[in-house]
Amino acid sequence: MTNSHEPQSFVSKYIFSLDHKVIGLQYIFTAMFMGLFGGALAMIIRSQLAWPEHGIVKPETYLSIVTMHGTIMVFFVVSLALVSGFGNFLIPLMVGARDMAYPLLNMLSYWTIVPACLLMLLSFVVEGGAAASGWTAYPPLSAIASAVPGSGMGQTLWLLAMALFIVSSIMGGLNYLTTIVNLRTKGLTMFRLPLAIWTFLVSTILGLLAFPPLMAAVIMLLLDRHLGTSFFLPAGMILGNEVLPYEGGTPLLFQHLFWFFGHPEVYIIVLPAVGIAFEVIATFARRPPFGYKTSVYAMLVVAALSMIVWGHHMFVSGMSPYVGEYFSVASVFITLPFAVLGLNLVASQWQGNIRLETPMLFALALISAIGTGGLGGLFLGTATSDVYFHDTYFVVGHFHIMIGMVTFLGIFAGIYYWFPKMFGRMLGDRLGKIHFWLTVIPMFTMFVLMHYQGLGGSLRRIYDPTNYDFTAATRTLNSPITHAAFLLVFAQAIFLLNFFYSVFKGPKAKQNPWDSAGLEWTAASPAPHGNWGEHLPEVQRWPYEYGDFSDGSETDFQPQTQPTAQ
Amino acid sequence: MGNRKKPFLSIALMGFFLLVMLSIPAGFLMKTWLPPVASKHGVGIDYVIHFLLWTTGAVFVVGHLVLMWLVWQNTGKGKSTYKPVSQKVEFIWALVPVIFMGVISEAGVLVIGRPVWQQLYGETDADALKIELIGRQFEWFVRYPGKDGVFGKTSPEAVIKRTVDGDNFVGLDKSDPAALDDIVLRSALRLPVGRMVSIRLRTQDVQHSFSVPAFRVKQDLVPGLTTRTQFTPTLVGEYEIACSELCGLGHYKMRGMAIVLTEQNFDDWLAKQKSFFND
């Protein structure tokens, strides 16, 4: 199984490490690195929209930037940090294992993501520039090189990078799944698992089921692009002043395959953020989550439903309106279990003893963001209103709150919370609070204003909104949104400086600085190779034993390993 | 540790939640963002939107009030007053969001939304005006079928080949008698007010999407398919057509105009149009 021999060389300790904690941090650092690009791209988009008269970039460059901003953020920042980063770091620590089930496979999964990142970045400098067909890569725009400059080599590199990403994800998923299901330590039954682990489990299963259809779509698109097949390309298209020789393919097939993956994907990244919030809230409200079991069932229902509602991205695509009706009824139904999770997050404050530490601030703001953004989803899942909102900034605002704000707040909550476990030091608190305020205020501002723009009919992926008169009212919001974006970026700079300073010079942390009852806090901070000493912990209870124990002691919690009273 | 005073941070957090809770609905209430509606079914779409705004708005406000109250009440207490509740109570509380959101969401879709959806995709009026809209990178072409009411044959080869005089925009086949009276125009389509129009949508290259915010209409143009949309304009005026599916570097300027005229003015205008091959 896991070998307990400590790695000796620098290379085996930090480069090709087999230790899940190092690998988790490698993922998080890679996500930070890619986030620099994703954020820079966002600033270019916002600058262009606020001051279109300056023509900061060319129209085709703008489309590449929009495409790569989305692709990099969703896959190479959020998914990398939340699912791969925290998943790797936390799972063995929270289930009482020394490491993942397959440490070598784990290491390989990280080193598969690195070339994927490099290919994505490389695509910026090839002829024609990076892919420019949106993160959704719909053919024929993405299939034919003359349709838009980025559909040359840039799109090919994008597709190859995505293929590598999928392979890496599946390799990682095998580890997360088997470690959670099979490597739980003695006494740790499924319903004694932390809610965060449940979210990682559900997220992993969704990934194993949803990524392969995307792989199929990627393969077929590569074939259409390079071997002249017609999976997605019909007859009669005129591009580059010639009638293209394709025949019989249908672009809608790609959309079905993409969104069959695409909708579960958003839950793959949102659920772990929710799980992290539950952990943080339990510790800082000094009480168990409200509705542990209902939360587990709710997230299972969310996941199951998420696989049968993909058509709500395609209401006006030319899909049959009857099929559209079905997708609408099913899609809004997801609100129900998701609202259960929301209620449970809120109710977890009740009868608590709340300490407003920095992680808790992020977790509480996350609850507000879920409510705000999640309710907006109803406007899009209802087919009739979606006719108006499809492809507008309402969609952009909605998904930015859900997979931009909720996820990032979860990531930040997790980083501030588990920083001591990762590095044995505390992440600077003063700067942390500044980071919090300078993140949530701009984020809410930006993404809520985008909803108003969408309500006014303002469309997405538009290089210069001044071309249309009907955007006159909504255009005025672009400047405030952009200013908020500058503030947001500034805040992340503070965060990164604080982070790296604290890694080396932060105040040394106790083993369990937050007095949490979770299993991971029974390991030293930072957690050593092998996580625990000679003996693995034995679990006697769930990880939320908070309260007044009337046993004379001052403490208001009992760790998971504490034996139950005789 | 038992200080009763609320920490400053707690007050700031409440202030923040209050700001969120008030400003977001205020933004919706203080300004009419929706462009004035100019189609029959559009009224129904606006009704769905307003229904959702009010109901989700209520949930949003109530949810934030509860969150604020709970956080405020339980911060700075010094000691937890937590007492476990039974799983049964947790399950019963779970029914609250299930029932509320179930009613709101499915009422929106099935009760209020469905009739409008059926207007959009249902039966076409017998006297509906039939026109065709053809998109290409990066402009719109409109085709009226002429007096015979039949759209003539087109082909992409004919587009490339051009005609003797210049561009054969939609690739009309001169040998097809039905094509001889077809009227082809660029960028602007004219419609009579109060009469349903049934629009055939085709694209010559990649995907585009026909949308007119004022009409609350949106339908993708899909290569290899002929899609359709229909609506009844209710207000005379000029409305912008915007492409709403990323189609390349000129996507942002793929603009057209939908001009709604009185029935009389429309008939007069149509009578004056020359067919494409008589130009």
Place this chain on the structure above:
Amino acid sequence: MQNQTATQNKVNELTLLAVLSTMVMLFAAFTAAYLIRKTSSDWQRISIPTLFWINTGILLASSVTVELARKSANARWLNLTIVLGLAFVVGQLLAWKGLADAGIFVPSHPHCSFLYMLCAVHAFYVLGGIAALFYAIKHTRLRGLCSIFWHCVDAVWLYVIAMLTLL
């Protein structure tokens, strides 16, 4: 130590299940694509050349040998399975060459586009299975699971060729 092996077995079993699920989802997606693509007017089914059927036979034989390998102490049957697996892959490449010689290339018809593509994707899994079998030569504990994987790869091929001939 006993416990560790039992746990490792459970881990490997679940991993196999997960890998098979991804394989099923991948080919389910291809099936959906096939059924949808089939409805277009340019669809024309080409007849499957004989060599593909011979390869099918080779793969079926290899399933028999892998079963025998599971029960035997030495690696003889396992080695034979690997040889048959490699023969299958080579056979597929030859079958492709045969098609190309007959003027049927990847883009020639949608049906043969699927044929080429599904063969390639499937062959990738065969190669993965061969790698697993190599590993199982030394790690005899894994022979059972590797043979199940091998049977499933075989079953997927039968599914693919049935789809290409019957659907």
